[in-house]
Amino acid sequence: MVDLLESHRRHGVRFEPTEYIEEGHRVAVGMTVSNPHWEGEPATGVFKVFSFEGGRAVLLQDCTDRAEALGYLKAG
Numbered sequence: 228m229v230d231l232l233e234s235h236r237r238h239g240v241r242f243e244p245t246e247y248i249e250e251g252h253r254v255a256v257g258m259t260v261s262n263p264h265w266e267g268e269p270a271t272g273v274f275k276v277f278s279f280e281g282g283r284a285v286l287l288q289d290c291t292d293r294a295e296a297l298g299y300l301k302a303g
Contacts, residue, residue, distance in 0.1 A: 238262075238264075239262060239263040239264065240260065240261070240262045241260070241261045241262075242258045242259075242260055243258055243259045243260075243261075244256055244257070244258050245257045245258055245259055245271075246293075248296065248297065248300065250300035250301065250303070251300075251303065252278055252279055252280075252303075253276060253277065253278050253279075253287065253299075253300050253303050254276070254277050254279075255274050255275070255276045255277075255290070255293075255296035255297070255299070255300055256274065256275050256276075256277065257272065257273070257274050257293060257296070258273055258274070258275070259271045259273070260273055272291075272292050272293060273289075273290070273291065273292075274289075274290040274291075274292070274293060274295070274296035275288070275289055275290070276288040276289075276290060276296055276299045276300060278303070287299070287303075
């Protein structure tokens, strides 16, 4: 995960956290994603849902909006 994010950063992709939602052992992180190679505005309202297992963050799901992230949090 960290290697993937570092690769994105080297290529100009930026992630700006905008919201954190906790539900039990899971957290959804809302973010704005920008890339200098994209046309138009940055992507907003993108969420990633993580779980914490053994002291590590594990990516569970990429979500296209807040409602999808909330549904995934509640399902766990």
